[in-house]
Amino acid sequence: xxxxxxxxxxxxxxxxxxxxxxxxxxxxxxxxxxxxxxxxxxxxxxxxxxxxxxxxxxxxxxxxxxxxxxxxxxxxxxxxxxxxxxxxxxxxxxxxxxxxxxxxxxxxxxxxxxxxxxxxxxxxxxxxxxxxxxxxxxxxxxxxxxxxxxxxxxxxxxxxxxxxxxxxxxxxxxxxxxxxxxxxxxxxxxxxxxxxxxxxxxxxxxxxxxxxxxxxxxxxxxxxxxxxxxxxxxxxxxxxxxxxxxxxxxxxxxxxxxxxxxxxxxxxxxxxxxxxxxxxxxxxxxxxxxxxxxxxxxxxxxxxxxxxxxxxxxxxxxxxxxxxxxxxxxxxxxxxxxxxxxxxxxxxxxxxxxxxxxxxxxxxxxxxxxxxxxxxxxxxxxxxxxxxxxxxxxxxxxxxxxxxxxxxxxxxxxxxxxxxxxxxxxxxxxxxxxxxxxxxxxxxxxxxxxxxxxxxxxxxxxxxxxxxxxxxxxxxxxxxxxxxxxxxxxxxxxxxx
Ligand SMILES: Cc1cc2nc3c(=O)[nH]c(=O)nc-3n(C[C@H](O)[C@H](O)[C@H](O)COP(=O)(O)OP(=O)(O)OC[C@H]3O[C@@H](n4cnc5c(N)ncnc54)[C@H](O)[C@@H]3O)c2cc1C
Numbered sequence: 001x002x003x004x005x006x007x008x009x010x011x012x013x014x015x016x017x018x019x020x021x022x023x024x025x026x027x028x029x030x031x032x033x034x035x036x037x038x039x040x041x042x043x044x045x046x047x048x049x050x051x052x053x054x055x056x057x058x059x060x061x062x063x064x065x066x067x068x069x070x071x072x073x074x075x076x077x078x079x080x081x082x083x084x085x086x087x088x089x090x091x092x093x094x095x096x097x098x099x100x101x102x103x104x105x106x107x108x109x110x111x112x113x114x115x116x117x118x119x120x121x122x123x124x125x126x127x128x129x130x131x132x133x134x135x136x137x138x139x140x141x142x143x144x145x146x147x148x149x150x151x152x153x154x155x156x157x158x159x160x161x162x163x164x165x166x167x168x169x170x171x172x173x174x175x176x177x178x179x180x181x182x183x184x185x186x187x188x189x190x191x192x193x194x195x196x197x198x199x200x201x202x203x204x205x206x207x208x209x210x211x212x213x214x215x216x217x218x219x220x221x222x223x224x225x226x227x228x229x230x231x232x233x234x235x236x237x238x239x240x241x242x243x244x245x246x247x248x249x250x251x252x253x254x255x256x257x258x259x260x261x262x263x264x265x266x267x268x269x270x271x272x273x274x275x276x277x278x279x280x281x282x283x284x285x286x287x288x289x290x291x292x293x294x295x296x297x298x299x300x301x302x303x304x305x306x307x308x309x310x311x312x313x314x315x316x317x318x319x320x321x322x323x324x325x326x327x328x329x330x331x332x333x334x335x336x337x338x339x340x341x342x343x344x345x346x347x348x349x350x351x352x353x354x355x356x357x358x359x360x361x362x363x364x365x366x367x368x369x370x371x372x373x374x375x376x377x378x379x380x381x382x383x384x385x386x387x388x389x390x391x392x393x394x395x396x397x398x399x400x401x402x403x404x405x406x407x408x409x410x411x412x413x414x415x416x417x418x419x420x421x422x423x424x425x426x427x428x429x430x431x432x433x434x435x436x437x438x439x440x441x442x443x444x445x446x447x448x449x450x451x452x453x454x455x456x457x458x459x460x461x462x463x464x465x466x467x468x469x470x471x472x473x474x475x476x477x478x479x480x481x482x483x484x485x486x487x488x489x490x491x492x493x494x495x496x497x
Pocket of ligand 1 (some may be wrong): 062065382440
């Protein structure tokens with residue numbers, strides 16, 4: 001793929017090829033826009049990037065997506081002209097969870113969710129059924145809001161009215177009366193980077209139910225395939241995707257965007273620039289904060305950035321397919337999600353010994369093509385702060401050991417069967433994706449920030465944002481939705497002008 005653009009003027013320039021950027025580019029290219037995407041990495045995709053080591057293929061970030069065949073993602077793929085173009089594999093189990101005294105696997109569909117928790121807590125059966133029915137109602141209301149022409153009209157929906165200022169913890173407490181049932185019901189909290197105590201009921205209920213209502217999927221060959229499919233689509237529509245090139249400046253004159261300056265020296269102009277990369281760096285490094293109103297800078301400066309992560313990528317010869325393991329297992333050494341999250345916010349003080357939650361992903365169980373014959377790939381992931389109180393180069397081996405040791409609760413003998421090991425720290429995340437502090441979801445997805453995320457428009461005319469630093473939030477489907485919504489706004493504005 002080319003490094004330099006072919007032209008010096010485009011209808012729209014997209015900075016970054018995360019799924020939010022590729023989505024925006026594909027939707028606008030379909031509408032006839034002349035599109036340029038500029039990506040600093042040598043491969044497109046941002047966190048959907050997959051990499052190969054010693055015949056193993058690993059996903060740098062994404063583990064699963066919801067709704068690939070029937071649901072929001074399938075609608076978004078259809079809108080990009082990509083229906084049927086991606087080899088998704090539906091997963092039969094949504095997740096497994098390991099708590100000190102409870103180990104269980106949750107099969108697909110709402111029935112699987114209800115059955116698992118009523119088997120675990122039979123005396124809570126009516127409460128669990130009522131909670132799940134309520135979460136389904138919240139999910140339907142959120143879907144209505146996503147599809148609404150005017151989302152403000154849906155704000156009067158009784159479910160939205162009821163839950164818009166409640167945390168998921170409050171929602172759980174209003175249905176369940178057993179502490180362990182409450183904590184274990186939120187086992188998926190290990191995905192979202194925020195505890196149910198601080199996370200919105202609407203966000204958790206929607207995200208959890210989307211996995212059961214619209215199923216979850218792995219992308220055969222790794223999630224890089226998804227990014228590649230979007231790149232091919234953009235190019236087939238006449239767009240360009242330049243890799244290994246960086247936007248070093250967004251040029252603004254008279255409060256209006258004019259174009260971008262590239263690492264390779266070109267100045268490329270466009271009336272529309274969409275930044276899919278880090279928003280803090282966009283404001284402070286690419287544009288310059290003097291171009292923004294002070295109230296905008298003040299508002300942004302109040303927002304907290306999401307957690308980063310520490311990951312261990314493993315190739316093993318253990319026969320994992322014989323061990324009854326799920327695609328994704330959440331391991332918690334305590335039930336109390338607030339305590340688990342507090343520990344991880346304090347890892348700077350606690351060190352590697354403080355790691356108390358872990359996600360163990362084994363994509364090679366459903367996709368053997370990721371590993372050589374007789375071998376398997378595993379990714380261990382935990383939330384980690386950017387600042388660990390010592391150089392990450394020194395902390396890295398300690399964290400790698402701690403994660404492998406913890407994973408041995410679920411996969412006995414793992415440390416004796418390491419055919420390949422490589423770890424990534426928050427600095428790795430930042431280096432490869434340019435996300436400030438190695439953030440894996442843009443802004444923290446706590447309750448206050450879910451409703452106060454910066455909009456796609458900025459105070460600078462023609463400069464927009466798509467991806468996990470804007471509405472609606474982190475995750476592949478959300479960032480694609482941000483690209484779709486932004487493209488619709490741009491097209492509507494053009495039609496009305
Ligand atoms: C470990 C981990 C696990 C995850 N698991 C899941 C999961 O299972 N399911 C899920 O849906 N989501 C998951 N996520 C979250 C999800 O991957 C992200 O929220 C989403 O992919 C972010 O997409 P984005 O479009 O915002 O951009 P990003 O993926 O952040 O990409 C931004 C791109 O912009 C480029 N860029 C930045 N600045 C410039 C510049 N100046 N010039 C040129 N290029 C630039 C970067 O190089 C990068 O490629 C996970 C993330 C991580 C890290």
